[in-house]
Amino acid sequence: MRRWTLKAGATTVEGLVLEDVPMPVPGPGEVRIRVRAVSLNYRDRLVLQGFPGMRLLERDLVPVSDGAGEVDAVGAGVETWRVGDRVTPYFFKNWHDAPPTEVDYGLGGHDTDGMLAECVVLPASRLARAPESLDFAETSTLPCAAVTAWNALHGGRPLGPDSQVLVLGSGGVSLFALLLARAAGARVFATSSQDDKLRRMISLGAREGVNYRDTPDWGRAIFERTGGVDKVIDVNGTSSLPQSLTAIRPGGEVALVGLMSLEDAPSVATQVLFKGATLRGIAVGSTKxxxxxxxxxxxxxxxxxxxxxxxxxxxRDAYRAQASPELFGKIVIAL
Incomplete structure (x- = not known):
């Protein structure tokens, strides 16, 4: 069986090595999945490069959290899955419904091997059934980006059919948030630094777009055009929070997906205080x-x-493509 391994201490794709290893065998309570597709997230680049709070890799790691395939072997005691079932993994192992007491790095994140292999073995409880309407490639895009977008939209204040949502940029989370918000009947607005990407987001259902390079005070522009949006899906962190908070209506919510710094804390605190806004941190989501x-x-x-x-x-080429500033949509690796 072949798998890709990030070698201990690796910080670039040159540390990604293709290996031949014995076929894994599922133990009690485990399932083996023949992987048919995986997809990459910005988070997978951070595993390589490191981000605040994450140490460099101290062991060889099979990377990538997101994938899809079919069950091809089950261990003793497994009654929930059968050979041939189409599945995808949950990102976290123990977050089912209530807010988690602790959040780990997810599959392929640091301490748990991920999906970039021809076959993987996972606990039966960590698998979800693939949507019937999607193929393996499409299903592989769901566990991280799509669930994060769902959490950002539906995990806090209710999103109604008359709601207005602002998505920042055109990464995987933002595109899923656009599609899911439209499915809920919300009006969606978008920002990007590229007019072509804004046109493509409008073709997917966004009502209007703002080029934040041409309009540095984009939060004010969105507020004036909408009267204030109900939710902002902020994938950046505190660098964009002042503008995100300017864009929301009083009582609105900013779903903070990106990593935070403290550089804008005073202005952020003032905006939250005077708008009675909710600032909600997002870390993917639960099995529910x-x-x-x-x-x-x-x-x-x-x-x-x-x-x-x-x-x-x-x-390796897929990793490089995922880092391209021209990227619009998900990068998939098919097996």
Whole structure:
């Protein structure tokens, strides 16, 4: 069996090595999945490069959290899955419904091997059923970006059919948030630094877009055009929070997906105070959120946005493509 391994201490894709290893065997309570596709997230680049709070890799690691495939062997005591079932993994191992008491780095994040292999073995409880309407490539895009978008939209204040939502940029989370918000009947607005990407987001259902390079005070521009949005899906962190808070209506919510710094804390605190706003941190989501997301995808026939598909042997090239500023949509590696 082949798998890609990030070698201990690796900080670039040159540390990603293709290996031949024995076929894993599922133990009691475990399931083996024949992987058919994986997809990359910005988070997978951070595993390589490191980000605040994460140490460099201290052991060899099979990377990538997101994938999809079919069950091809089950261990003793497993009654929930059968050979041939189409599945995808949950990002976290123990977050089912209530807010988690602790959040780990997820599959392929640091301490747990991920999905970039021809076959993987996981606990039966860590698997979700693939949506019936999606193929393996599309399903592979869901566990991190799509669940994060679902959490940002539906995990806090209710999102109604008359709601207004602002998504920042055109990364995977923002594109899923656009599609899911439209499925809920919300009006969606978008920002980007590229007019072409704004046009493509409008073609996916966004009502209007603002180029934040041409309009540095984009939060004010959005507020004036909308009267204030109900939610902002902020994938950046505190660098954009003052503008995000300017864009929301009184009582609105900013779903903070990006990593935070403290550089803008005073102005952020003032905005939150005077608008009575909610600032909610987002760390992917629970198994319940995935199951709700899956039902909505089937109901509304939502098609995940895939930009490019690479061969398994070209995983390094897939990583490089994921880092491109021109990227619009998900990068998938097919097996």
């Amino acid at each position: 959120m995935y199951d709700e997301l899956s039902r909505v995808i089937d109901q509304h026939r939502i098609r995940p946005p895939i930009a490019r598909t690479f061969r398994f042997e070209d995983a």
